[in-house]
Amino acid sequence: MPDVIIRKSVLHVEEIFHEGGPVAPEPLRRAALLTVIRNPFAGRYVEEIQGFMADLKPLGLSMARDLLGALGDDPAAIEGYGKGAIVGAAGELEHGALWHEPGGYAMREVLGKAKAIVPSAKKVGAPGARLDVPITHINASYVRSHFDAMEVGVSDAPRADELLLALVMTTGPRIHARAGGLAATDIRGEDGLR
Template sequence: MPDFPLRKTMIFIEDIHHDGGSPAKLPRRRAAIIAIVKNPFAGRYVEDLRPAMDDLKPLGLMMTDRLIEAMGGIEGIDGYGKAALAGEGGELEHTALWHVPGGYAMRERLGEAKAIVPSAMKVGGPGTRVDVPLGHINAAYVRSHFDAMEVGVADAPRAGELLFALAMSRGPRIHNRMGGLAAEEVRGEDGLR
């Protein structure tokens, strides 16, 4: 059973009032949380990493709960995404450990979320930034919710660390006007439309 000691967490919150046009009736909120943990696989090759995803599920749930709190509650959250960074000695596959614990934690807490949780993974050292992709929680084809939120922290990921991120949003991009499936048209049958 791998151990992922938590070094620190950080929360980012944005309230977007306008994006070049007139102010929106309601600002769009985006928030993200990152956790910096020890990478128990750094510096060595391990064939089967999959069991370690279960060990990260409590971290995913804790981060999701804190992120929902930062969003001001669950009401209206309609976008989500996840990302991970591996520091020196880590490999890209170590970041993939976050797929199940990060994605399923948000889906569990948000209830009827049907769409795949967009994801980004990369390797980099301290100060590396990552764009957490965002998409609609029930239908991947809702263009108005395609977005990303950049996160990072100056002192992470250090050698032998992983940075895990979750992000959520409420509402479409301010002034979205690219057409496509509208959020109010989502049928929610297959996670696509």
């Protein structure tokens, strides 16, 4: 399959102290790592594209490790995650779907015991397009306090022949989470859902 050619990477880290209520004793930290690569399938229809997923695996692992490092390098501190892709206009949505396995499995590998599926979003967009990357708890998708999203994007990407690949991690629930549902302390950890 084609080489993975990187044009740029962008790291975005947030610390959230409050959302209008009391200041949290420890801020929620969340980070996104975005990598812009050449889309080897841009401008034409290619039937067999699955092999590119294997080519993306080293990039996924590198991004997951760097993202963890940006949040303190402690897998035990990470409670939420998500992934996404924006496909440049000369590509197709299916090219973004190639990020599911390399991005998701990389974060689960780096975090060790994560059980929940890594939620994902993808779309086709022009340079500067934004994407809301969904976030859920790493061990149980039904933990309502961790339902979140992080908006990501790069001002000059993706160009028509590029893919923008994103990974997101967080250190906890939404600040002031109080909407009920399954609590993180009640996770059984049997199936990645509850």
